[in-house]
Amino acid sequence: MSRILFQGPLIAALFSFAPALGQVQATPSPSILGSIAASYAAKEFSKEVAVYRAKEFVMREILGPSSEVVKFDIDPLAASSSGELTSLVYQSATKSKEGLILGFFGDRWNAQGVVYQGYAFKSIPKEKALEMLAFIDKQLADNSTYFIVGGESANIYFQYDDMIFLINKTSGGIKTRVFWQDFDAEWEDVAYQRTKKRLMKKLN
Numbered sequence: 001m002s003r004i005l006f007q008g009p010l011i012a013a014l015f016s017f018a019p020a021l022g023q024v025q026a027t028p029s030p031s032i033l034g035s036i037a038a039s040y041a042a043k044e045f046s047k048e049v050a051v052y053r054a055k056e057f058v059m060r061e062i063l064g065p066s067s068e069v070v071k072f073d074i075d076p077l078a079a080s081s082s083g084e085l086t087s088l089v090y091q092s093a094t095k096s097k098e099g100l101i102l103g104f105f106g107d108r109w110n111a112q113g114v115v116y117q118g119y120a121f122k123s124i125p126k127e128k129a130l131e132m133l134a135f136i137d138k139q140l141a142d143n144s145t146y147f148i149v150g151g152e153s154a155n156i157y158f159q160y161d162d163m164i165f166l167i168n169k170t171s172g173g174i175k176t177r178v179f180w181q182d183f184d185a186e187w188e189d190v191a192y193q194r195t196k197k198r199l200m201k202k203l204n
Contacts, residue, residue: 047079049119050086050103057121063095070094074101075202078194084185085178087195089202100129100199104183120181122163126203132160133196140167140174147174 055074063070072092077100079086084105091098101121108118124132139158147154147169155168164179176187 047076047086049117050079050088050105051076053119054088054090054101054103054121057101057123058090058092061121062090062097062099062123063092066095068094077198077202078191080186080188080191082186082188084183085187085191087191087199089199091202097125098203099123099125100195102178102180104178104180104185106183106185120183122180128161129199130203133199135160136165136176136192137196139165143167 051074058072058074059070063072070092071094072090074088074090077087077089086103086105088101088103089099090101101123103119103121105117105119107115109115139156143156146156150169152169152171155166157164157166159165162180166177166179168175172188174189176189176192178185178187
């Protein structure tokens with residue numbers, strides 16, 4: 001059963017989402033000293049913590065309980081420089097399951113005004129993950145002329161499953177924002193391309 005602690009009223013009001021591809025886990029850190037991310041570089045923090053927490057997510061939510069020994073591998077693919085989105089790949093020959101995990105991270109505030117690091121994971125099985133990446137690439141290719149002509153004022157968005165992708169061109173290249181649940185995560189082109197390349201190498 002999925003656990004969802006953060007809802008996005010604005011996004012939910014604007015879009016009607018389809019059922020999620022995988023289970024969702026969102027649990028706030030118990031830190032009372034402020035945002036954990038403040039102690040780390042965003043990229044380093046996101047990768048280290050994402051792998052640590054994603055292991056439990058894979059074990060409990062993707063592979064499930066087992067009285068037998070279950071083997072699985074999990075590796076980070078890429079982390080956005082903002083620390084808001086980290087991609088990981090999981091594989092389990094024992095359970096015949098493999099796919100992509102997107103880890104979303106962001107600051108949250110409790111009722112006392114204390115800042116903590118909220119997070120959630122989205123599981124996308126292998127075939128759906130490859131389909132999603134191909135779909136994103138097609139939108140980028142189909143709108144390449146629009147981005148060239150429109151420059152930094154050009155924007156496109158589209159929905160895939162229960163995520164919304166907002167893409168625009170900046171002076172540094174293509175920038176993608178992923179809206180999912182109550183998260184607004186930046187997925188810069190470098191991290192996206194690394195995710196795609198490493199995922200295909202790992203799963204093929």
